[in-house]
Amino acid sequence: LKDGEETIGIRMRGKVVKNKVAPPFRVAEFDMLGRCGISMSGDVLDLATTAKFVQKSGAWFNYGDVRLGQGREKARAFLEENPEMLEELKQKVLDARMELDSVLKSDDKEGGDSDD
Structure with a gap:
């Protein structure tokens, strides 16, 4: 880097x-x-991009109407300079992960009760 x-x-x-x-x-x-x-901001950016909270168009990273930067390093630096936006994205990523975990656990419980 x-x-x-x-x-x-x-x-x-x-x-x-x-x-x-x-x-x-x-x-x-x-x-x-x-x-x-x-780098927490780099991890949050990667996870938010994977979860489609941050859109990548060419080299540009966008979060809603906000352009984070051209290139991953500039987008990461923008998030470090804007801790409130970083925290918002982090919370969205964590909420999505918690929701996924609860869905997976409920699927395990439904499939694991069978005595076949």
């Missing part, structure tokens, strides 16, 4: 191969910034 010519961090990818408490072979990507560790 660069800010102009200066390298400010790296994009990391981690893969869990063997795990006793969770499904194996899961992959996670995140930004590791030199000055502050893992």
Whole structure:
């Protein structure tokens, strides 16, 4: 990850191969910034884009009528400069995740009660 010519961090990818408490072979990507560790704003931007709360049109990232920036790094920087918007997106992502978890748990309960 660069800010102009200066390298400010790296994009990391981690893969869990063997795990006793969770499904194996899961992959996670995140930004590791030199000055502050893992970038929460980058993670929120990625998850919000995947969940379609943030639209990507070419290189531009848009949230509703607000243009976050051209390119992922500028959109991430915009979110860091606007903590209220970052918190709003974070809450939407968390709410969507909680809703998905509750749907999956209810499906497990309905399918797991069978004595066939």
